[in-house]
Amino acid sequence: MSKEIINQMDAALTETLQLLSSLNEEQINKIPFAGSWTAAQVVQHLYKSIKGMDELLYTPSQQADRNPEEKAQWLKDIFLNYENKMKSPDFILPEDKYYDQSELKDSLESAKDKMTEAAKNSKLEEMAPLPEGHPLNGITKLETLYFVTYHTIRHNHQMKNIRENLQ
Numbered sequence: 001m002s003k004e005i006i007n008q009m010d011a012a013l014t015e016t017l018q019l020l021s022s023l024n025e026e027q028i029n030k031i032p033f034a035g036s037w038t039a040a041q042v043v044q045h046l047y048k049s050i051k052g053m054d055e056l057l058y059t060p061s062q063q064a065d066r067n068p069e070e071k072a073q074w075l076k077d078i079f080l081n082y083e084n085k086m087k088s089p090d091f092i093l094p095e096d097k098y099y100d101q102s103e104l105k106d107s108l109e110s111a112k113d114k115m116t117e118a119a120k121n122s123k124l125e126e127m128a129p130l131p132e133g134h135p136l137n138g139i140t141k142l143e144t145l146y147f148v149t150y151h152t153i154r155h156n157h158q159m160k161n162i163r164e165n166l167q
Contacts, residue, residue: 005072005145006119012152013112016046017105019159023166025101032165039162040099042155047108048092050148054111054118057141061126068125068140075143079150082157089135119145 020028020043028040037045078084124142131137136147 002119002124002142002145005142005149006116009119009145009149009152010112010116012149012156013046013050013108013115015156016043016152016159017109017112019156019163020101020105020108023163027163027166028101028104029098030166032162036162036165037094037158038099039159039166040101040104041094041096042159042162043104043108044094044099045088045092046152046155047104047111048094049151050111050115051107053144053148054114056128056130056144057115057118057122057124059129060123061129061141064125064127064140068142069146071139071143072146075139075146076150079147079154082154115148 020039023039028043029038031038122141124140124145126141128136128139128141128144130139136144139147
């Protein structure tokens, strides 16, 4: 099962990069409708949410005392319910600025590659060593892959909506 979610995660992040490339730099920095992030801010948010997560996967931790995929469906139900509006934690909020498209692409691509490599070479049945108070505290390393996948799919949906409103 871990191979399947790794492939899904990689595919979702690849789709994000394709969506980013489908718009020009002016479009990615344009607010498509009131209350929305720009496409660039969505990509920056995704980047901030996975940056350094490869290190988390490599960090030795305690073995899970439960099914390491137990919370996968819960994460799917939360992130793929598009009716449910969510508020981002402050530490992964994107800055309100003009973004360089190639820098954004390179940053996300690098984080994606590191994350995919770490996922293939880590003990995913271990608990994710997250700090106390982190919104995902108590999930396994395998469940972090489900989080990244479903969180990315959610924002790809948002990017498609932004793209439609810009064209």
